[in-house]
Structures are given as C-alpha cells and as structure tokens.
Amino acid sequence: MNFIQQLHAAETLNHSLLCVGLDPEPAKFPGAWKGDASRIYDFCSAIVDATKDLVSAFKPQIAYFAAHRAEDQLERLMAHIKRVAPSVPVILDAKRGDIGSTAEQYAREAFERYQADAVTLSPFMGFDTIEPYLRYPDKGAILLCRTSNPGGSDWQNQRLADLPGQPRLYEHLAHLAETAWNKNGQLGLVVGATFPAEIARVRELAPTLPLLIPGVGAQGGDAVATVKAGLREGGTIIVNSSRAVLYASSGEDFAAAARRVALQTREQLNAAV
Numbered sequence: 001m002n003f004i005q006q007l008h009a010a011e012t013l014n015h016s017l018l019c020v021g022l023d024p025e026p027a028k029f030p031g032a033w034k035g036d037a038s039r040i041y042d043f044c045s046a047i048v049d050a051t052k053d054l055v056s057a058f059k060p061q062i063a064y065f066a067a068h069r070a071e072d073q074l075e076r077l078m079a080h081i082k083r084v085a086p087s088v089p090v091i092l093d094a095k096r097g098d099i100g101s102t103a104e105q106y107a108r109e110a111f112e113r114y115q116a117d118a119v120t121l122s123p124f125m126g127f128d129t130i131e132p133y134l135r136y137p138d139k140g141a142i143l144l145c146r147t148s149n150p151g152g153s154d155w156q157n158q159r160l161a162d163l164p165g166q167p168r169l170y171e172h173l174a175h176l177a178e179t180a181w182n183k184n185g186q187l188g189l190v191v192g193a194t195f196p197a198e199i200a201r202v203r204e205l206a207p208t209l210p211l212l213i214p215g216v217g218a219q220g221g222d223a224v225a226t227v228k229a230g231l232r233e234g235g236t237i238i239v240n241s242s243r244a245v246l247y248a249s250s251g252e253d254f255a256a257a258a259r260r261v262a263l264q265t266r267e268q269l270n271a272a273v
C-alpha cells in the first residue's frame with residue numbers, strides 16, 4: 001500500500017480525520033518524568049497507545065527529538081507505532097529542503113532510517129529538491145504551501161507578477177503540486193487551519209491532494225471551518241493537533257486526558273463532514 005492508500009484505510013478504520021502530532025517537550029512531562037529527556041520515548045509511546053484507534057495519522061516533529069539528542073528514541077517510537085498501529089501512517093515533520101544530492105540523504109533519513117510513510121518538505125528551492133523523495137514510490141511528500149504562522153504571509157501571499165493572472169506564491173505552488181510536479185501521485189500540501197479561506201483556495205487549485213492541516217488546538221484554528229473548507233470527495237484532509245492533545249493534563253492521567261481530547265477533536269471534525 002502506498003501512503004495515500006494507507007491514509008484512506010486508517011481514516012476508514014478509525015473513522016477519523018485527526019492526526020496526533022508528537023512534539024515531546026520534557027519540561028511539560030508529568031510527575032517524575034518532568035525535565036527528563038530520556039523519557040521522550042515513554043511519553044510518546046503512551047500517547048500513541050492511548051490514541052491509536054482515534055487517528056488517521058501520527059506526525060512526530062523531528063526537532064523535538066533532535067534538540068534533546070533523542071533520535072534513537074524517535075527510531076524506537078517509529079518502530080513502536082509500526083508494531084502497535086500498523087494501519088496508521090506516520091508523517092515525519094522535518095520540513096527539509098536542499099539541493100538534490102543532500103535531499104537524497106534527507107530522503108534516506110526519513111524513509112530508511114525512520115521508516116516514515118511521508119515527510120514534510122519546503123518547496124522553496126524548486127522541484128529538483130523534491131524529486132529525490134519521489135524515488136520512493138510508496139512514500140508521500142507533503143509540501144509547505146500556506147503555513148499556519150502569521151509570518152507565512154510574508155512570502156506565501158506575494159503575487160508572482162510574471163505569471164498569467166499573477167497568482168499568489170501559495171496558489172502557484174498548489175497548482176504545480178496538483179499537476180506538473182505530482183508525477184506519481186505522491187504529493188500533499190500543508191495548509192494552516194488558521195487560514196480557512198486559503199484552505200478553500202488551495203482546495204480549488206488542488207482538488208485531489210491530501211491536505212495536512214496543522215493549527216487546530218493550541219494555535220486556535222477552527223476545526224469546523226477547516227473541514228468545510230478542505231474536505232472534498234476525492235480530496236482528503238489530515239487535521240493535526242499536537243500540544244492540545246499531548247499536554248491535556250500535566251498529571252499522571254496525561255494519556256487518558258490525551259485520549260479524551262483526541263476523541264473530542266475527532267468527533268468535532270466528524271460532525272462537520
């Protein structure tokens with residue numbers, strides 16, 4: 001099964017559009033684990049175990065592991081997810097972007113070292129920096145398009161004066177990703193839940209691509225508006241929530257609390273379909 005097929009299978013199995021983001025911050029860990037980076041695996045695997053039947057994907061963000069020299073724990077976590085939730089695809093949020101020879105190494109890191117099913121990429125350096133990831137035919141490559149942060153507007157909303165109709169940068173990227181760049185149907189796009197109008201515009205330009213949508217929960221994005229703007233027959237959405245789920249409780253009940261928030265979020269998304 002390729003990434004897109006895996007995603008659809010997990011959506012159906014778990015009746016979910018929710019992706020739980022795995023952004024471990026030891027300073028926020030419960031009880032005796034607080035501040036202890038050697039507990040990153042224990043914390044994240046407990047979250048996985050508590051939510052694995054509620055999600056369409058998991059999304060570990062690599063910086064939260066690398067910052068604590070915890071790449072070995074990320075490897076163990078990826079293996080754990082494959083073992084306990086083999087139907088749930090894992091998106092490695094790495095936002096890589098570099099020349100082709102370096103991109104080949106990043107692709108090996110994501111797909112061979114970590115066994116990710118998809119990876120997030122910055123398309124800023126052009127198609128030759130994306131192509132090495134597409135040599136893994138079963139894997140997904142999800143390109144930053146209209147990001148959830150306010151500063152995303154600095155570049156992504158600028159108009160490209162040389163192109164017919166002067167599209168905005170994010171609009172042109174959405175078009176390329178739906179058409180010329182999507183050689184084997186492996187691409188998806190990142191669009192922030194904080195900008196529902198832009199989600200709708202990206203969906204117009206890229207009717208079939210999966211949209212990874214971070215920004216509900218801690219960033220305040222509207223779950224209902226996200227579903228209305230992004231979900232179409234033939235074009236799914238992967239709605240990510242990280243901190244709101246991970247840190248729903250700072251006590252020993254953190255995994256049960258994470259499950260409650262994941263369940264509520266899944267139901268909110270499903271009610272908007």
Ligand SMILES: O=c1ccn([C@@H]2O[C@H](COP(=O)(O)O)[C@@H](O)[C@H]2O)c(=O)[nH]1
Nearest residue numbers: 021061147148214217218219241242243
């Ligand atoms: O535009 C983007 C792209 C990626 N992210 C990532 O998603 C999560 C969001 O975490 P929350 O705690 O739910 O806010 C995080 O890993 C970001 O690096 C994003 O927020 N916006």
